[in-house]
Amino acid sequence: MASVQFKNVSKSFGEFVAVKDMSLEIGDGEFVCLLGPSGCGKTTSLRMIAGLETPTSGSIEIGESDVTFKHPKDRQISMVFQDYALYPHMNLADNIAYPLKVRGESEQNRHKRAQEVADVLKIGHLLERVPAQISGGQQQRTSLARALVYPSKVYLFDEPLSNLDAKLRLEARGFLNHLQRDMGMTAVYVTHDQAEAMALATRIAVMNEGEIVQYAPPIEIYRRPATTFVANFVGNPPMNLLPVEAMIADGGISIRADGLSMDPLPVSARAAKALETGKTLTLGVRPEHLHIAAGGESNTISGKLFANENMGPESLVTLERADAARFTARIFTDDEIRLEQNVSLAFEARHVHLFDADGLRLPFDGE
Amino acid sequence: MRHMFLRFFSRIGFSVFASLIGALFALPLIWFLFAPFNARAELGLAIPNPFTLSNFVTVFNNTFAIRGLWNSLIQSVGGVIFVGVSATLAAYALSRSNMPGKSAVTYVLLLFSSVVSGSAAMVPIFLIVNSVGLIDTHISVILVFAGGLLPTAMFILRDFIDGIPKSYEESAMVAGASPVQAFFDVALPVIRPGIVVIVVWSFVNIWGSFLIPFILLRSSEKMPASVAIYSFYSEAGTPIVTLLAAYALLYSLPVVALYLFVSWKFGFRFFGGIKA
Incomplete structure (x- = not known):
């Protein structure tokens, strides 16, 4: 196992800049997820660690040694591809043992080792088959077995679960989490699925337009998103964001918007600074922090009922304000929720997030 | 009922027509398979009588x-x-x-x-x-x-x-x-x-x-x-x-x-x- 370091790495394809001056440190034994929408540069970053792309500038280190221009075969890494890249002309045993074959292991040792790994992944009984004869989930585990068959410094995953159906994906995700706990491997995992990143990562690097927006443990990303982009990307459904007018009055920040009624928030240094130049902020509240107002709450937002979706253990209640902005609440009850045409949702002040006009988070004092 | 007959006969007509065309295309191929074994082969199609390999003997010489x-x-x-x-x-x-x-x-x-x-x-x-x-x-x-x-x-x-x-x-x-x-x-x-x-x-x-x-x-x-x-x-x-x-x-x-x-x-x- 080893650490991975990006030092001011940029990569462009012609005019298009895929990765902009990225610096990132992935510790030994860490499981880091690169999370972002498609085209944000996450896969390019991963391929640069693998050596399948060469940075335009900057350098990449694996375990203290500079690998920027090294051939993939000399990096001692393994990688699981999105399309699995299983060799159609080889049976599973030869597929899994291929890395050992190029390392000159004897056929007997190779197949013994392949059998061991395949047994762990519960595909040991399929080794004689070719990839076209097994299911998608089994193909995925085969490609995982091929990555695990030899010791690597870093394990790379390029959206390995995105071709699985929802149920298999959950199962494979749980297995990967178990594997990480078991092996303590250094892993870099690319995904656009925030739930996957939250579940697996020790740290998440949220990327947008070739840059890292926030690099922090999952709980930190969830609790204190650095920008509106992160707030909107992480969480399901995403955080409710609402442009509001704010000003400092009577030692608090008073916040105004249509349908919104709030007690003044405590003034923080950053918020005070932001309000010197303008008065438009963005208010954010996560859906799980909203509940149906019972009357008497001091922080509420109201509007017309837009949707009421019962999901079993929870319900999603969405209201629409006069300006068509929507606010969704995630209500944890297995009772059916009956609502009038007009709905009020309430929240607590400690669950409020504030962002400045540029979308940067305004932390409260002491955060 | 009439409709079924109509379909039946048009089906037969089509098959006969297709067979005729098939036969037309098959003739040269059949000639190609028969003529080599016929000591008196001409450009017309004829079943070899007797069946012989003498043509091949001459060719191999x-x-x-x-x-x-x-x-x-x-x-x-x-x-x-x-x-x-x-x-x-x-x-x-x-x-x-x-x-x-x-x-x-x-x-x-x-x-x-x-x-x-x-x-x-x-x-x-x-x-x-x-x-x-x-x-x-x-x-x-x-x-x-x-x-x-x-x-x-x-x-x-x-x-x-x-x-x-x-x-x-x-x-x-x-x-x-x-x-x-x-x-x-x-x-x-x-x-x-x-x-x-x-x-x-x-x-x-x-x-x-x-x-x-x-x-x-x-x-x-x-x-x-x-x-x-x-x-x-x-x-x-x-x-x-x-x-x-x-x-x-x-x-x-x-x-x-x-x-x-x-x-x-x-x-x-x-x-x-x-x-x-």
Whole structure:
């Protein structure tokens, strides 16, 4: 196992800049997820660690040694591809043992080792088959077995679960989490699925337009998103964001918007600074922090009922304000929720997030 | 009820019509199978009576004709190896590299290739081959065919390789394989169905070609079967039908054998990536 370091790495394809001056440190034994929408540069970053792309500038280190221009075969890494890249002309045993074959292991040792790994992944009984004869989930585990068959410094995953159906994906995700706990491997995992990143990562690097927006443990990303982009990307459904007018009055920040009624928030240094130049902020509240107002709450937002979706253990209640902005609440009850045409949702002040006009988070004092 | 009858009879009418057309097309083939075994074969269709191999005996005694088959084999196999190897390497490079203007290269070559194997270019080709000193050699025939067939072969193969995900070789290289290893272990077996198509196509092309060997070769012991077949014409230019039929059957056997072998071994199907 080893650490991975990006030092001011940029990569462009012609005019298009895929990765902009990225610096990132992935510790030994860490499981880091690169999370972002498609085209944000996450896969390019991963391929640069693998050596399948060469940075335009900057350098990449694996375990203290500079690998920027090294051939993939000399990096001692393994990688699981999105399309699995299983060799159609080889049976599973030869597929899994291929890395050992190029390392000159004897056929007997190779197949013994392949059998061991395949047994762990519960595909040991399929080794004689070719990839076209097994299911998608089994193909995925085969490609995982091929990555695990030899010791690597870093394990790379390029959206390995995105071709699985929802149920298999959950199962494979749980297995990967178990594997990480078991092996303590250094892993870099690319995904656009925030739930996957939250579940697996020790740290998440949220990327947008070739840059890292926030690099922090999952709980930190969830609790204190650095920008509106992160707030909107992480969480399901995403955080409710609402442009509001704010000003400092009577030692608090008073916040105004249509349908919104709030007690003044405590003034923080950053918020005070932001309000010197303008008065438009963005208010954010996560859906799980909203509940149906019972009357008497001091922080509420109201509007017309837009949707009421019962999901079993929870319900999603969405209201629409006069300006068509929507606010969704995630209500944890297995009772059916009956609502009038007009709905009020309430929240607590400690669950409020504030962002400045540029979308940067305004932390409260002491955060 | 009436409707059903109508459908029934129109169905019969269609079948009769289709059979007639089928028979019309089958006649020459049936002639081709019967005539070689008929000592008195003419251009009309006749069932051999008695069934005889005497035509073949006469053909096998004609050394020029038999050597022609052997020469065809040398030129075709030589050309196929040349085209197969070069087209595979070139198409792989054109598909996988980021060389600027690589499609332009392919299209320009494709354009000129139709000139090379066309009869308009025969005079310059003869002059070139003559000045290089390769007139009357198997190599000259192989090279000219390669020049004519390679661009199309490259074009077909490149398209085929483009459809194969790069991640095959990438995963091999990440697993520790050198680019050469990745090519032979992973890429080549996946490309093989495409190569087989190229091999069959170029074999058939060279095997059946008359003009190029006829112009580039001088001595009778190097002529391929496509030229040698003219030894079964009389001085006046009339075909000796019995011998011609027997020789034509022999001449067509290798191509048929190749088709059968390939469809048995590879089944003429492409397998690209695994459906994900």
